[in-house]
Amino acid sequence: MKTVTLSRRALLKGGLAVGAGLTIGFRLPSRGAGRAAAQTAGVFAPNQWLSVDRDGLVTITNSVPEMGQGSLTTTTIIIADELDADWNKIRVNQAPADPKRYANPITGSQSYGGSRGVRDHMEMWRKSAAAAREMLKQAAANEWGVPVDSVDTEPGVVVHKPTGRKLAYGQLVDRAQALPVPQSPKLKTPDKFRYIGKNLHRLDSPDKATGRGIYGMDVQVPGMLVASIERAPVVSGGKVQSFDATAAKAVPGVKHVVQVTNGVAVVADRFPAAVAGRRALKVTWDLGPMAQVSSARISADYAALSKQPGQVARKEGDAEKALRAGGRTLEATYEVPFLEHACMEPMNATAQVMPDACVVWAPTQNPGGTQATAARLTGLPPEKVTVNTTLLGGGFGRRGEVDFIVDAVETAKAVGAPVKLMWTREDDIQHGFYRPATYNVCRAALDGGGTPIAWWHRIVGPGILAQKGRMPANTSVDPAAVSGARDLPYDIPNLQVEWVNKDWGVPLGFWRSVGSSQNAFITESFIDELAHLAGKDPFEYRRALLGKSPRHKAVLEMAAARANWGAPLPAGRGRGIAVASSYGSYAAHVIEASVAPDGAVRVHRVVCAIDCGIAVNPDQVKAQMEGGAVYALTAALYGQITLDKGGVQQSNFHNYPMMRINEMPVVETHILDSGEAPGGLGEPGVPPVAPALCNALFALTGKRIRTLPIRTESLKRA
Amino acid sequence: MITLAVNGKQQRVDVSPDVPLLWVIREDLRLTGTKYGCGMALCGACTVHLDGTPVRSCVTPVSAASGKKVTTIEGLSPQGTHPVQRAWIELDVPQCGFCQSGQIMSAAALLAQKASPTDADIDSAMAGNICRCGTYQRIRAAIHRAAALKKGGAR
Numbered sequence: 090m091k092t093v094t095l096s097r098r099a100l101l102k103g104g105l106a107v108g109a110g111l112t113i114g115f116r117l118p119s120r121g122a123g124r125a126a127a128q129t130a131g132v133f134a135p136n137q138w139l140s141v142d143r144d145g146l147v148t149i150t151n152s153v154p155e156m157g158q159g160s161l162t163t164t165t166i167i168i169a170d171e172l173d174a175d176w177n178k179i180r181v182n183q184a185p186a187d188p189k190r191y192a193n194p195i196t197g198s199q200s201y202g203g204s205r206g207v208r209d210h211m212e213m214w215r216k217s218a219a220a221a222r223e224m225l226k227q228a229a230a231n232e233w234g235v236p237v238d239s240v241d242t243e244p245g246v247v248v249h250k251p252t253g254r255k256l257a258y259g260q261l262v263d264r265a266q267a268l269p270v271p272q273s274p275k276l277k278t279p280d281k282f283r284y285i286g287k288n289l290h291r292l293d294s295p296d297k298a299t300g301r302g303i304y305g306m307d308v309q310v311p312g313m314l315v316a317s318i319e320r321a322p323v324v325s326g327g328k329v330q331s332f333d334a335t336a337a338k339a340v341p342g343v344k345h346v347v348q349v350t351n352g353v354a355v356v357a358d359r360f361p362a363a364v365a366g367r368r369a370l371k372v373t374w375d376l377g378p379m380a381q382v383s384s385a386r387i388s389a390d391y392a393a394l395s396k397q398p399g400q401v402a403r404k405e406g407d408a409e410k411a412l413r414a415g416g417r418t419l420e421a422t423y424e425v426p427f428l429e430h431a432c433m434e435p436m437n438a439t440a441q442v443m444p445d446a447c448v449v450w451a452p453t454q455n456p457g458g459t460q461a462t463a464a465r466l467t468g469l470p471p472e473k474v475t476v477n478t479t480l481l482g483g484g485f486g487r488r489g490e491v492d493f494i495v496d497a498v499e500t501a502k503a504v505g506a507p508v509k510l511m512w513t514r515e516d517d518i519q520h521g522f523y524r525p526a527t528y529n530v531c532r533a534a535l536d537g538g539g540t541p542i543a544w545w546h547r548i549v550g551p552g553i554l555a556q557k558g559r560m561p562a563n564t565s566v567d568p569a570a571v572s573g574a575r576d577l578p579y580d581i582p583n584l585q586v587e588w589v590n591k592d593w594g595v596p597l598g599f600w601r602s603v604g605s606s607q608n609a610f611i612t613e614s615f616i617d618e619l620a621h622l623a624g625k626d627p628f629e630y631r632r633a634l635l636g637k638s639p640r641h642k643a644v645l646e647m648a649a650a651r652a653n654w655g656a657p658l659p660a661g662r663g664r665g666i667a668v669a670s671s672y673g674s675y676a677a678h679v680i681e682a683s684v685a686p687d688g689a690v691r692v693h694r695v696v697c698a699i700d701c702g703i704a705v706n707p708d709q710v711k712a713q714m715e716g717g718a719v720y721a722l723t724a725a726l727y728g729q730i731t732l733d734k735g736g737v738q739q740s741n742f743h744n745y746p747m748m749r750i751n752e753m754p755v756v757e758t759h760i761l762d763s764g765e766a767p768g769g770l771g772e773p774g775v776p777p778v779a780p781a782l783c784n785a786l787f788a789l790t791g792k793r794i795r796t797l798p799i800r801t802e803s804l805k806r807a
Numbered sequence: 808m809i810t811l812a813v814n815g816k817q818q819r820v821d822v823s824p825d826v827p828l829l830w831v832i833r834e835d836l837r838l839t840g841t842k843y844g845c846g847m848a849l850c851g852a853c854t855v856h857l858d859g860t861p862v863r864s865c866v867t868p869v870s871a872a873s874g875k876k877v878t879t880i881e882g883l884s885p886q887g888t889h890p891v892q893r894a895w896i897e898l899d900v901p902q903c904g905f906c907q908s909g910q911i912m913s914a915a916a917l918l919a920q921k922a923s924p925t926d927a928d929i930d931s932a933m934a935g936n937i938c939r940c941g942t943y944q945r946i947r948a949a950i951h952r953a954a955a956l957k958k959g960g961a962r
Contacts, residue, residue: 157903157940290899297904298895299887300840300880304905307839315834341823359834360843361826433844433852433905433939482842482905483939514845708899712945716902719941742849742937751930753943 133262135224135270137190138217139168145245145259147174152184152191152199153206154454155293156484157716158771159709160206162292166705167211170284171218171277174258175245181292186460186476199457202489202599204672204769207705211767219274221265228264229256244283279703288708293480305452305479308439310507314344316500317363317511319370320352320520323735325596326377329353336369346370347503351492351520354500360511379594379735384526387593387732388424391528391549395422399547399587402566403575406583408532411543417535419622421615424796425607426729428524428600429737431745434482435517438497441507442467447474449498452481454488462491466498485720486599490522518745519737522598523730525550525570527607531615534583539623541634543583546574546612551592553599569599573608573669573776578638579616579631595732601720602772605671609776610725610783610797613667617784618793627784628654628666640700641668644677644761647698651759652679662693663789667777674701674768675761678718680754680781684790688801692722692754692782697774699758702765710770714758717774723748725779727798809873813838814882824870828862829853831869832879840880840908844937851936854909855879861916863935880908883915891915894953902940910936914950923954 134140140148149168153160165181168174184191188199195209222242229247230237233254240247246255279285296302321327332353334346342362347354355366412418438451440463447467453459456476464471481488497510512520527550534543552567554560560567566575566588575586600606620630628649635642645668648654658664661683668677681694697714704710727746731738739745783794790804811818813836820835827846832838832855841864844852848863855864856878857871883889891914894900901907910933917924917932924932929950938946 157901159902290896291901293904294896294899294901295887297901297907298892298911300838300908301887302904303839304842306843307833309837309839359826359830361830431939433850433903433937434842435844480905481903483903485939511843514847514850712899712902712942715944716941719943720939741847742845743847747850747937747939748941748943749934749937750943750946751934753947756944 131262133221133224133265135221136217138214139172139221141221141258141262143259143262145175145178145257147172147179147258149179149181150184150191151181153201153210154456154478154481154484155183156454156481156488158206158713159291159706162289163207163705163709164210164214165292166284166289167207167214168218170282171215172222173242173244173283176284176289178245183478184456186456186474188457192457200455200489202454202486204771204773208673208767208769215276216274219276220271223271223274224265224268225258225261227268228261232256232261232264285703285705286707289706291709302480304434304482305437305439305450306434306482306511308450308479308509310439310441310450313439313507313509314356314358314504315360315363315509315511316354316356317360317367317513318349318352318354318496318500318516319367319372320516321374321376323376323379324520324732324737325594326379328375328377330373330375332373333371336371337366340366340369345504347500349496349499349503351496354496354503354510356500356504356508364513376735382593382735383733384731387526388528390593391591394589394591395528395530395547395549397589399549399589400566401585402571402588403584403586408543408545408583408585411583412532412534412545414534417622418532419618420530420532421618421795423529423531423611423614425527425610426731426797427526427595428724428728429518429521429730429739429745430483430485430487430598430600431518431747432483432485432487435514436487436493436512437510438493439507439509440497440501442498442502445469445473447498448477449474449494450477450479451494451497452479452488453494454481454484454486455491458489458491459494462494463498466495467502485601486603487522490598514742515740518739518741522596524600524606525553525597529611531611533615533619535619535623539625541579541581541619544577544579544581545585547587547589548574548608549589549591551595551597552588552590553597553603555590556592556597569604571604571608573605573671574612576670577612578641578668578670579634580637581634601717602671602775605669605772605776606721606724609667609669610779613669613777613780614783614793614795617665617780617787621787626655631666631668640675640763640765641670643763644668644675644698644700647759647761648677648679648696651698651757652696654679663785663787665781665784665786665788667780667784669776671773671776672769673766674699674770674773676773676777678777678781680778680785682782682785682789684786684804686806688803688805690726690786690799690801690804692752695754695756695778697756697758698761699774700761700763700765701768701770701773702763703767704760704762705767707760710760711758713770714774715756717772718756718778719748719753721775721778722782725782725797725799729798809869811869811872811877812875813877814879820869822869825868827865828855828867828869828872828877829864832864832877838879838881842905842908844906849937850906851913852906852909854912854936856912856916859916859919861913880912883911889915890953890956891918891949893956894949898945898949898952900942900945900949902942906936906938910938910946914946914953917950918954918957922958924950
């Protein structure tokens with residue numbers, strides 16, 4: 090393969106000083122590259138997503154940041170397939186920030202989250218490539234003087250069907266460029282797909298296996314300094330009252346100490362000097378009201394508030410009346426903690442601020458927000474801010490935030506030199522945007538046959554969108570707080586879901602699968618409780634209630650079948666099941682687990698069924714399910730961020746542990762080809778995992794886990 | 808001045824002897840394939856070889872590397888074709904990829920010690936390397952594959 094995916098040769102133009110030492114993990118097109126290319130002789134560039142040169146080399150522009158989900162490859166597959174490009178003559182560039190050209194067509198912004206890569210862009214990319222293919226066909230037909238319906242394409246060439254004559258795309262560039270761009274091109278039928286649905290290798294694997302891939306942390310700019318910011322000991326609201334930089338400035342290598350929004354930046358020639366400078370700083374903080382906040386206080390407050398009515402997120406029938414009617418009822422409370430994303434690459438960004446331009450290099454999920462933030466901080470118009478999106482060392486929602494962009498731009502502006510602003514792991518864990526902690530009360534009533542006739546769920550906790558001031562119009566119920574709860578798929582006649590909005594000011598963020606990450610744990614555990622109360626098999630119990638949710642039912646059945654649900658297990662193992670839909674996809678998991686005498690949980694096998702509509706690259710669908718399982722198991726087994734005096738008590742991987750290879754279960758992924766519209770993949774593999782595990786532990790031990798993370802002492806055998 | 812032999816090249820760096828090797832590699836020698844993840848030898852992203860032994864360069868003072876052969880991901884093989892790297896590409900192990908230099912260095916050291924590692928060998932050699940994307944299943948498979956590639960000869 091000739092693919093020049095992540096070129097080491099960085100091209101920076103537009104008057105910015107760049108030396109030969111600059112190595113970044115993307116090829117930055119010159120300013121306004123798309124438009125310029127369109128006017129460049131010898132290049133066929135019908136739109137901003139692709140171009141073909143006279144050598145037949147196809148250049149594809151990927152707008153979705155590569156954070157591990159495989160967007161560089163997936164975007165390329167989609168465009169190359171519809172263009173009928175030769176897979177060996179393609180390169181892919183990462184798009185610059187330019188929302189007018191590259192915005193997500195559904196959200197309208199150049200910010201990427203919500204597993205939106207394929208599902209929001211696929212149709213647009215296909216149309217863009219189909220238009221190009223039609224133009225190439227027309228160009229060949231004109232060249233030969235034959236009707237266009239007598240020509241077709243093979244990878245990289247147009248073929249005249251009656252004679253077998255061929256013209257390579259590279260030979261048609263000039264003719265094609267002169268043609269009008271068709272507005273309603275005809276898309277391939279799925280039986281004509283060459284690349285979609287095949288297992289193609291990731292384009293970034295070679296760079297990532299050789300250390301050549303360039304992440305934000307690896308950016309080198311001539312004359313660059315390295316900075317680290319001393320931050321408040323509270324998670325939010327802390328302000329610098331005063332600081333003494335005398336000792337910090339005496340540290341060899343420290344060049345500047347400057348106050349910025351998020352603390353005091355120590356700017357040095359190297360990172361260890363910046364960190365040593367931080368240690369030598371004396372900062373007096375105004376800690377603000379957060380200093381009075383602890384996890385115990387939040388928890389007690391949530392419990393008290395759970396006795397008050399909340400805003401109704403969904404109401405069908407009259408659940409409260411049905412509960413009052415008595416019969417077999419059940420009440421349970423569930424509690425989940427704050428969680429931090431813990432991307433492997435700690436937050437960082439590099440910025441250069443000049444009088445008439447600003448350049449930012451960042452591992453960001455939000456190039457548009459990065460550009461807007463830098464423009465706001467420098468007073469420059471957005472088009473004077475160039476954003477280079479590097480590879481991301483993990484995203485998971487954390488890198489949609491722009492706090493680390495603020496850090497870098499402010500610091501670079503203050504010192505008048507390019508600055509690479511790096512966070513320590515401790516900064517990363519203690520100054521994150523956390524998955525909300527919530528407290529939940531669930532109630533249900535069963536009829537004589539054990540079927541639920543009432544479901545009532547009250548969620549107490551904060552809302553991410555509410556906190557960020559990004560609530561949708563016409564509702565006061567934060568969708569992020571209730572997703573995965575109000576869309577309960579089970580057919581229950583009396584149903585009520587409420588949300589009590591209580592925000593203690595802990596910064597909140599979108600954590601892989603967001604509301605569904607906790608709500609699916611609660612709803613899929615509670616339905617399991619009802620199945621056991623009814624004396625029914627948990628799989629059959631769910632299945633019987635999914636008549637109105639056929640896609641849930643289909644993945645549930647597939648997971649159960651592939652896991653041999655009901656077959657005998659080795660001694661000491663339990664099996665649990667759960668199903669959930671999020672981000673346009675449907676996933677069900679069956680998990681087998683055991684418990685050691687000391688209560689330690691061992692996960693042996695995870696069987697996942699996923700319906701993501703269309704699987705563009707099936708092997709990478711599996712990779713996302715494998716990764717989602719590990720992310721979710723880590724949270725279920727270990728994940729919790731707690732607060733004391735307003736500060737996060739965890740700091741690094743010793744007290745915020747991650748699952749490791751010696752704990753890794755076998756993950757088997759089965760793709761259900763539903764032929765539906767594409768769904769997301771980064772997130773949907775997370776929600777069913779924690780409940781499937783806890784349901785397995787209940788099946789094994791009879792102990793119901795209603796608080797995460799799982800406390801091993803509760804599972805200890807005397 | 809400290810003299811280091813990194814990837815077969817003699818290097819002289821003007822740094823304090825207690826500076827972690829990681830930062831000398833990344834910032835002075837500009838070999839950025841070796842990553843910073845935790846600074847406490849908890850995640851393994853900074854793994855390099857000292858005389859063939861995997862070490863966490865984030866807690867190894869540069870002075871401890873003096874007189875020893877330092878190998879980073881860039882020096883594991885001239886063309887990036889070490890059996891571990893070939894297996895990693897073949898099985899598409901990386902997702903975000905940030906931890907993978909460290910994973911590969913740990914895996915290469917394991918295979919240098921044990922030609923046919925068992926799953927238990929892999930667990931014990933690789934448990935110091937965190938992958939937040941959760942690629943462990945593929946790492947395990949790729950190490951077995953690399954072992955087979957290695958036995959099959961250079962090609």
